[in-house]
Amino acid sequence: MKKLINDPADVVDEALAGVARTTEGAALVEGHRVLVRADRERGRVAVLSGGGSGHEPAFSGYLGPGHLDGAVCGEVFASPGVDAVVAAIRAVDDPTLLVVMNYTGDRLNFGLAAQLARAEGRECTMITVADDVALDADDDVTAGRRGLAGTVLVTKVAGAAAAEGSSLEQVTEAAQAAAAALGTMGLALAPATVPGGEAGFSLGEDEIEIGLGIHGEPGVRRESLRSADELVDELVGTICDDRGIGAGDRVAVLVNGTGATPPMELSIVLRRVVEGLGKRDVTVERAWSGTFLSSIDMPGVSVALLPLDDDRLALLDAPARSSGWPSGSGVLSGPASAPVPTVAVPQDEQAASGDGQGQLRTTVEAVCAAVEDAEGRLTELDSATGDGDLGTSLTRGAAAVREGLDTTDLDDPVATLRMVAAAVRRAIGGTSGPLLATALLHAAEHLDEGGTRDEALRAAADGIADLGGARRGDRTLLDALYPAADELASSGSMSSAASAAADGAEATTTMTPRRGRSSYLGERAHGHRDAGAEAVVVVLRALADAG
Structure with a gap:
């Protein structure tokens, strides 16, 4: 010890x-x-x-x-x-x-x-x-x-x-x-454990x-x-x-x-x-x-x-000036039987509810399921070079997205992307939440203006780059997202785009990180895939499988 x-x-x-x-x-x-x-x-x-x-x-x-x-x-x-x-x-x-x-x-x-x-x-x-x-x-x-x-x-x-x-x-x-x-x-x-000694007793895991x-x-x-x-x-x-x-x-x-x-x-x-x-x-x-x-x-x-x-x-x-005593604290905000105080704030306007059926719902649910299935793998990757919370965060985001399915017009891809962005933003804290929400909102904006799927995917990558300051080659999710957008524009195949993303994620194992928490590791990050890049692969493969 x-x-x-x-x-x-x-x-x-x-x-x-x-x-x-x-x-x-x-x-x-x-x-x-x-x-x-x-x-x-x-x-x-x-x-x-x-x-x-x-x-x-x-x-x-x-x-x-x-x-x-x-x-x-x-x-x-x-x-x-x-x-x-x-x-x-x-x-x-x-x-x-x-x-x-x-x-x-x-x-x-x-x-x-x-x-x-x-x-x-x-x-x-x-x-x-x-x-x-x-x-x-x-x-x-x-x-x-x-x-x-x-x-x-x-x-x-x-x-x-x-x-x-x-x-x-x-x-x-x-x-x-x-x-x-x-x-x-x-x-x-x-x-x-006593200083210089051993644990006083033992307990099982x-x-x-x-x-x-x-x-x-x-x-x-x-x-x-x-x-x-x-x-x-x-x-x-x-x-x-x-x-x-x-x-x-x-x-x-x-x-x-x-x-x-x-x-x-x-x-x-x-x-x-x-x-x-x-x-x-x-x-x-x-x-x-x-x-x-x-x-x-x-x-x-x-x-x-x-x-x-x-x-x-x-x-x-009574006042006490000792370093260990918390003077001036300890007063409850209300009776013990009362609920925790809350303050209501205005919420985003929700899109009108659609019939909640069809291919788009199936696709969204498939992506959520793929993210949940990958939680352990993403956590393991993120623990090696980051703070280990990516798998848990994305799973929490997937649960929030599922809750929003019945409040969104699922006949409208733009409305669906905006719903997913809002759910992710609310459910995921840290850096992942705002970056993913930005990507989804940029993609929705380009689709709303008549853009193609590859243009929307590239817009998502650009949104992350603009907000987070990372660039291709910095060992982030962009190293999977940009190759996927390039391949989608070239072949029109989401399956090929997912394969390109996988190649990009694999390439991060030899990159020296320059953005995010893994940037503090320098060359110690070598040999590990970037967890964010792997998450991109998970999502794109789910999209490809869902058709």
Whole structure:
């Protein structure tokens, strides 16, 4: 596993140095892996948290006004020692609350440190967060429920309460109440890999782990991957049942990525969480998605639900200047049960519907089917020299074209080409959509003016060249399209034109690309057909076969 590190033994120290240099008012405690706010206002409660490293941005990323006053960091996935926690308490030198996740090492080391601090005459309390609803709360065999990403909501509540000048007792009560109400559950798609080490566990290609801990500790079960919505519904249902969350309740939602989950997937999860709670008549007051407490590079997600009242909501909303906390976000645009907001825009006028029958419909359907059949081959070619999405994009365009068949006068080739152009433009993003739509519109324009098939095909190629800036020989679809137009003009045979396109596509294997994404590869593209040129061959062969 490749990592951007130096010596594995130095990752924690070097990472903390980076955080200290980029966090206003932060300072490292000499001799310890402890980060504190050197600029904090004295005479009020200090909130400290921490644990093993590898969970960034937790907890060093939450250092700042309105959140944490100190973060105590151990080795990767290992609790910090007692002396480090004591050093942190001494450094802040004020009444202190320790917020600790329920793992044996953290509980013991932070707990003993609190005792030693009190023996020195310092005011120090500690709460433990055990928000993992995947485990039985009454299980006396294990160490109990684990602390998960919902802990970040607890430290936010505590930090806000401290910032407004509450007493140590009041801050502790607010944090303890939040921890007791909180429920979290997660899943992993693959394991995390410790710097300099190996993956913590293994999963099959189609396996996921449900209900695991933040270090990769086993979950409640291992199963095959299901759709995101099915998995989210299970997480939300389990949390709601365990925490007694139901109709009329108000909650904050935290969708947490475990290190290697893209924001796109987290947003998909958040969307479903909000929808599911809406169906339960639960009011979602605040909702966030992002990486708040990671497991190094684990792909996966956890969902945390924190029941709210006005006081707790005010503490979550209170300003916090920490790099890891998304201040000013999380407010929903409407009730969870409401549909996603939309704005209507004027649509293109549709051509009058024809009888939808005849040779032209058969031809269009044949082209769509050929494109769909070629999806895998086009994807493979595009993956070798591009971004790998051409097959999927064209298949999506084919589906859109099929939907438009019943809204178009299929006795009119010009109207049909314009419909296909509009469908492709709407369905395919990136560069392919506008280029193909331009080609189709240019072809339709020439047919409308009485042009021949070869003139329309050449006009399509010219339209792409004018819009995209490519020329023949640049290793693009034009290297198949122009030879096809030449052959069609010469022979009048679409079958011969398709063969000429195939020859042109084959010639791209030795061309050095000068346009498009493959242009960044230079000579590394040699030996691969251009995917766009191959797509031209697919379409022309389908046209030839359809007559």
